[in-house]
Amino acid sequence: MTSQKSNTKDASASSGVWRSVRENLGLIAIALVLAFLIRTFIAEPRYIPSDSMVPTLHTGDRLVVEKISYYFHPPHLGDIIVFQPPEQLQKKGYPKDQAFIKRVIGEPGQTVGITDGRVYINGQPLQENYIAEPPIQPFTQVQVPENEFFVMGDNRNDSNDSRYWGFLPRQNIIGRAVFRFWPFDRIGFV
Numbered sequence: 001m002t003s004q005k006s007n008t009k010d011a012s013a014s015s016g017v018w019r020s021v022r023e024n025l026g027l028i029a030i031a032l033v034l035a036f037l038i039r040t041f042i043a044e045p046r047y048i049p050s051d052s053m054v055p056t057l058h059t060g061d062r063l064v065v066e067k068i069s070y071y072f073h074p075p076h077l078g079d080i081i082v083f084q085p086p087e088q089l090q091k092k093g094y095p096k097d098q099a100f101i102k103r104v105i106g107e108p109g110q111t112v113g114i115t116d117g118r119v120y121i122n123g124q125p126l127q128e129n130y131i132a133e134p135p136i137q138p139f140t141q142v143q144v145p146e147n148e149f150f151v152m153g154d155n156r157n158d159s160n161d162s163r164y165w166g167f168l169p170r171q172n173i174i175g176r177a178v179f180r181f182w183p184f185d186r187i188g189f190v
Contacts, residue, residue, distance in 0.1 A: 042068055043175070046082055046099060052153035052160065053101060054132050056080070056190065062182035063101075063190065067175035074170065075149060077121070079104045080177040080190055083151075088165040099174060102161050103130075106150030113141030114163075119152075130154050139163050149173075 038044075048061040057063070057080075065082045075081055082101050085094040106112035111122050117134030119126040120141070135156035144150050148167035153159025162168060177190050 042066070045181075046101070046177070048101060051158055052155050053080070053103070054155040054158075056103075056130050056154045057101070057177075057180070058186075060183070061180050061186065063177045064179040064181060065175040066178050069176060070173060074107070075104045075173060075176065077104055077107055081151065082174045082177060083168055083172045084174065086165065086168055086172055092165075101177060102151035102153050102159070104149050105152045105162070106144040108144050108146050108148060110150075111141050111143050112139075112150045114139035131156050133157060137163070147171075
């Protein structure tokens with residue numbers, strides 16, 4: 001009789017352990033699926049690899065990039081966006097999965113040009129209190145095509161941007177930089 005009670009106790013304990021393991025594995029699977037969905041469709045962390053956005057962003061800054069708003073409206077003038085390199089950059093050897101970060105300067109239908117160190121949108125000078133210094137190279141006025149954008153780095157004289165490789169197709173945009181979470185002394189919205 002004692003041996004039968006012992007076997008029942010052992011089987012019950014073993015069953016409880018396996019139930020606990022299954023529950024934990026289920027929770028881990030749910031957490032992984034949620035993390036994947038959040039990163040794919042809602043927001044993801046990114047780091048800044050270069051000085052092209054100085055003084056706004058510095059090399060090594062860590063950002064949260066939100067992906068939801070552009071499902072409902074297009075990027076706007078002044079938005080800081082993260083994007084996959086367009087075909088022109090891929091032809092120059094940049095991998096498709098390398099992310100770039102720049103500021104939207106021209107929206108579809110607008111004209112963009114640079115004269116005497118000033119960026120002009122539709123013939124009007126753009127007020128830019130966020131740049132490192134005025135651009136030293138002139139840029140002949142161009143019109144931004146439908147579903148494309150003209151982007152530039154805030155460090156105008158040290159930025160690989162639309163002046164050199166052309167327009168950015170909307171489908172290449174990953175999301176909008178919204179919050180810097182590293183370094184701690186510069187935490188805040190961008």
